[in-house]
Amino acid sequence: MKFGFVNEENMSLLTDLYELTMAQVYFKRGMNKTAIFDFYTRKVENRSYLLTAGLEQLLFYLLNIKFTQEDLEYLRSTGLFEEDFLNYLKNFRFTGNVYAVEEGEIVFPDEPIIQVEAPLIEAQIIETFLINTLQHPTLVATKAMRCYSAARGTILIDFGLRRAHGTDAGMKAARSSFIGGFSGTSNILAGKEYGIPIFGTMAHSFILAHKDEVDAFINFASVYPENTILLVDTYNTVNGIYNAVKAIKKLGLKHFKGIRLDSGDILSLSKEARKILDREGFKDAIIVVSGGINEYKIKELLDNGAPIDGWGVGTELVVSADLPYLDCAYKLVEYDGRPVMKFSTKKKTLPHKKQIYRIYENGIIKRDIITRYDEKVDEGTPLLHKYIENGKLVKKLPSLKEIKEKAINSFNSLPEEMKNIDTTVHLYPEVSKTIEKTIKELEKKYLKG
């Protein structure tokens, strides 16, 4: 019996077989000149922007990747690899350069979020893990930011661990949603590992384990007098609210943190709850809502005047339910100084090592332009920064709180129509004339047939 955990020791094998078979061919044929690969997304149907996340985990991988004796033994057992290549892997380290857009920055389709410049074999081997490490965090950070946009200052907490796709997704969802404007998570391990504030209320089972709802509330609130949010919808929600008040009064508590609604007609129940709580003298008690929450429901409820103070957002956040994957890719754009591109239908790539320049007007994003890396431009702020040089970290990494601040600032730099969750604005970066020229030349050369 085994779980199959991925960890620092075996992460190098968490890759597609073809990465290593191609690598062996490169090795055998002596093809290991400098390659440049872009990680970017293609068109995204229902998002006006993407908020990047996952860079720190990618850097950890690149700085630590190695093949252990156990890895090499397994590879040998497949019969696909020869001793000289296995010996090469034994000493494998990532020795290249990595350029990346900062975590918590806004990006658009076609923009290289990560650019890897490394000997071809190294740049190829890291492909699968790189995409895996960036896609899901970027999806969740973006979804979180949309919730943040809808929530207008009310509190957002990640409740999604149980519905995340596996253990790692639960961790990354907590981290990415914190970056995207959430205040905390229910995930204790994410609290421990990343220092994210942890929150929790109570489950229906807690109520059901007691014969009486009031007794259940009293038991919880007496152990956590300062920190109890009572779940009121197990039987009849309005009764539940009165029972919550009864319990707090019976205990003689002056402070009542609040209640949670998890089902039913939330708009009317939250209004009813507010009335009852105010009337009973608990004006400071907050109302938290959970259960199938997403950015649209938050907006609709607040638009209709629901007196809701906080949200537990779970499933739809952590699986990015309305966009569960990005059409993202990691593609070779230059090899040995030669710009390259593929022409596959609807999947063209942009050749050359590149830079992105962002042009702001009064602090608001006006346009982006993608240029060759060494191209001179008249205006704009470069978005790609060098994080790894010759395999070593060369940029100080921000704390998670700093990444979150960066994300909020990035959000504030969006044009208003892009902040609107109900419409999708498709912004595409411009592509510089020098890149366009290369594309024409390559088309002429490779599409003659």
Added chain:
Amino acid sequence: MKFGFVNEENMSLLTDLYELTMAQVYFKRGMNKTAIFDFYTRKVENRSYLLTAGLEQLLFYLLNIKFTQEDLEYLRSTGLFEEDFLNYLKNFRFTGNVYAVEEGEIVFPDEPIIQVEAPLIEAQIIETFLINTLQHPTLVATKAMRCYSAARGTILIDFGLRRAHGTDAGMKAARSSFIGGFSGTSNILAGKEYGIPIFGTMAHSFILAHKDEVDAFINFASVYPENTILLVDTYNTVNGIYNAVKAIKKLGLKHFKGIRLDSGDILSLSKEARKILDREGFKDAIIVVSGGINEYKIKELLDNGAPIDGWGVGTELVVSADLPYLDCAYKLVEYDGRPVMKFSTKKKTLPHKKQIYRIYENGIIKRDIITRYDEKVDEGTPLLHKYIENGKLVKKLPSLKEIKEKAINSFNSLPEEMKNIDTTVHLYPEVSKTIEKTIKELEKKYLKG
């Protein structure tokens, strides 16, 4: 800088905060009688059945859960837990019983897939991890089985690691799709950890790194003469097929494993490819297709006579794109011998410790009935088996291949209309009269308000 890996040492903290705060209240109040919790799904809109997966990982968790010194120090630092409770956690082990439907079995909404019978605190603490461990594997195994249904004997390979939600999801997707009828995966670590056959072709970058497509094919095929599937759509697909033939002939190889199509009009390109390969004397060369594949595309292409031998199914499989989450829950159904249920709108639960009986007719599922565990029934095969008794494994676990065989057999027991991927048949199990009687009694007692 850290990754935040989850492993055997820290998995006990991969849980929602409320599990431990509720546990502390139970501990303080001496509430630790036997509880029974069900894990089940509610209505599923676009699936006629679910194929269970993830049980082995759950059992691993239950047999190994413990709180380390480091875990306890973090919990202490939150200020939410007292020393007596932390001391209880120090010696925490799971000592209860676990009943489960076999991995690779078909289940329907409302059926308890897992039933935990344990002291309340233990049964509560394991909730979050249990749901996390079962949901995604079940989603992927089900999606895989739908692909298997559509593929009619053609080969299916999991190509999804890069687009899976994190590292763990990539591992579980490989394992779960293998259970659901796939022949293998591109994920090397899944090959190593689970013994799943691994497969791979080549990437566009491999072609682009060479100046000439034929040279690229020659380089690969000369290193892997028995095992090369050439990717032909980098520039112009039909040219690419001719270039592939040219390379194989130039090398004088008698065996040509095949080609991969990853973009364009797959129906016409696959027919064109088959003609060219046959005409050139490579009747055995296979045609593999990838790129946005799902069960619907497989069916449509095969219905239209596309001569496709194998499929690389990636993104839509591993994220279960058209059903990225299950409305699943883990709910208390009995405490200290007392049946319980919640009445939350649209989220009712079924009280009592239960058993599921499946009634077949000529080997085909006719109906399921959910009964009290100790209820006598006239016919049917029980689906819930005891896996853990008093914290110890009491059932021999099948190999992954045996689980896959079980899954194929389960699939074959489905009525034809349920195998059809284009329609959804909603089968609901019957609920026995004795359970219905309890529901009425509880309604009377708790819904008076």
